[in-house]
Amino acid sequence: MKLYNSISRKKEEFIPQVEQEVKMYVCGPTVYDFFHIGNARPFIVFDSLRRYFEYLGYKVDYIQNFTDVDDKIIKRSHEENVPAIRISEKYIDAYFQDADALGINRATYHPRVTENMDEIIEFIAVLEQKGYAYESGGDVYFDTKKFNQYGKLSGQDMDALEVGARIELDNRKKNGTDFVLWKAKKEGEPSWNSPWGEGRPGWHIECSVMSTKYLGDTLDIHAGGQDLIFPHHENEIAQSEAYTGKPYVRYWLHNGYINIDNQKMSKSKGNFFTVRDILKQFDGEVIRFFMLSSHYRNPINFSKDLIESAQNGLERLYNTKEHLEHLLEHSAVVSMSEDEQTTFNELSQYRDKFMAAMDDDLNTADAIATIFELARDINKVVSDDNSNEFLEHAKSLLMELSAVLGFLYRTKGSLDDDIETMIKKRNEARRNKNWAVADAIRDELLSNGIILEDTPQGVKWSRALD
Numbered sequence: 001m002k003l004y005n006s007i008s009r010k011k012e013e014f015i016p017q018v019e020q021e022v023k024m025y026v027c028g029p030t031v032y033d034f035f036h037i038g039n040a041r042p043f044i045v046f047d048s049l050r051r052y053f054e055y056l057g058y059k060v061d062y063i064q065n066f067t068d069v070d071d072k073i074i075k076r077s078h079e080e081n082v083p084a085i086r087i088s089e090k091y092i093d094a095y096f097q098d099a100d101a102l103g104i105n106r107a108t109y110h111p112r113v114t115e116n117m118d119e120i121i122e123f124i125a126v127l128e129q130k131g132y133a134y135e136s137g138g139d140v141y142f143d144t145k146k147f148n149q150y151g152k153l154s155g156q157d158m159d160a161l162e163v164g165a166r167i168e169l170d171n172r173k174k175n176g177t178d179f180v181l182w183k184a185k186k187e188g189e190p191s192w193n194s195p196w197g198e199g200r201p202g203w204h205i206e207c208s209v210m211s212t213k214y215l216g217d218t219l220d221i222h223a224g225g226q227d228l229i230f231p232h233h234e235n236e237i238a239q240s241e242a243y244t245g246k247p248y249v250r251y252w253l254h255n256g257y258i259n260i261d262n263q264k265m266s267k268s269k270g271n272f273f274t275v276r277d278i279l280k281q282f283d284g285e286v287i288r289f290f291m292l293s294s295h296y297r298n299p300i301n302f303s304k305d306l307i308e309s310a311q312n313g314l315e316r317l318y319n320t321k322e323h324l325e326h327l328l329e330h331s332a333v334v335s336m337s338e339d340e341q342t343t344f345n346e347l348s349q350y351r352d353k354f355m356a357a358m359d360d361d362l363n364t365a366d367a368i369a370t371i372f373e374l375a376r377d378i379n380k381v382v383s384d385d386n387s388n389e390f391l392e393h394a395k396s397l398l399m400e401l402s403a404v405l406g407f408l409y410r411t412k413g414s415l416d417d418d419i420e421t422m423i424k425k426r427n428e429a430r431r432n433k434n435w436a437v438a439d440a441i442r443d444e445l446l447s448n449g450i451i452l453e454d455t456p457q458g459v460k461w462s463r464a465l466d
């Protein structure tokens with residue numbers, strides 16, 4: 001399998017440190033709000049890479065952190081007048097709900113900053129002992145001049161970086177590119193005791209500490225959004241390699257940006273969507289399908305039209321699956337004929353094509369195109385006359401490839417059944433003149449994008465489109 005390594009700027013054959021094992025770290029969310037569509041991209045893309053490794057028989061140790069100590073969390077806690085820990089707990093729960101809806105599997109472990117404070121302090125203390133860090137006014141900074149490979153990931157020259165950083169140089173730092181490892185306590189902020197007094201860690205240090213704690217000094221893969229290359233990942237390399245004296249990461253993977261209606265997403269432009277917003281209108285599986293329809297390194301444009309076409313595409317695959325299920329209900333329980341065996345062997349070639357796409361730097365766009373070709377050919381060849389063994393094999397192949405990307409797991413009508421059940425409960429409440437319950441059910445359905453209409457023929461429901 002070839003992967004594009006950001007640090008060498010080329011596709012390289014993936015060779016893990018231990019055969020058939022992958023140690024992989026992905027930067028997780030800062031939990032001060034629901035995560036947005038831009039955050040969702042790396043979570044979905046690298047979950048798919050992990051699934052593919054597992055499909056190939058690798059054992060994958062997959063770590064994704066929660067940043068639960070941060071300026072934005074503290075700001076939010078002041079605005080809402082609740083402790084910071086309540087904010088982070090709320091949005092960690094929300095992360096899992098939304099990630100589940102997007103079919104993102106749980107990481108092997110999701111470490112949090114607040115649970116790793118001793119390790120973070122110890123790490124900074126070692127950097128200080130080794131001369132890579134210095135204290136200044138209760139803060140501790142990493143001395144980037146001491147790490148002579150600083151800039152190697154982002155491909156930037158130290159002098160150019162220094163000129164850029166000088167503009168905002170604050171006098172507590174020795175060099176413009178130095179970054180904070182430990183921040184002295186400010187009034188009203190959560191803080192921890194340390195050799196440098198009370199304070200809290202800077203952002204970058206947590207990923208160096210938690211990745212090496214769970215995965216060892218050298219990771220096979222470190223992944224995240226392209227916006228993290230500098231300074232976050234550059235700083236992670238400096239901290240980790242200064243601490244261990246060993247290479248930190250073998251393969252750096254970064255996904256491209258998301259635009260909204262061809263514009264950069266920003267809160268001020270009002271084109272800022274949380275996954276939770278979009279889930280009111282579209283199934284999480286549709287969002288996932290949309291994300292994987294482009295190569296992960298390309299920029300991706302998010303628009304209502306494009307996500308609707310993703311929905312249509314996914315429905316076509318479900319139609320093939322459901323058609324096979326329908327034929328299976330009526331098929332004869334017999335083995336494949338010789339002709340069927342030949343046809344199935346032909347269909348199986350799509351597996352090789354699918355894997356070739358995935359092996360080429362996780363080309364999920366081509367992998368999806370291959371699943372469509374498979375579905376098209378299945379539609380062409382199947383009929384009432386097929387044996388049940390042939391139909392089962394065709395269905396398994398379609399499901400097998402789709403599952404690698406996290407699609408087609410929905411069972412027939414499961415969502416619709418839930419809606420019907422709620423409508424029945426509401427009808428019963430209405431008959432009993434229990435209007436509060438009836439209204440509550442209507443509201444709950446509405447919040448999930450389901451609109452009820454009371455007609456003379458009974459209740460009809462539809463999905464809200466806007």
Ligand SMILES: [Zn+2]
Pocket residue numbers: 026027028207232
């Ligand atoms: Zn990180």
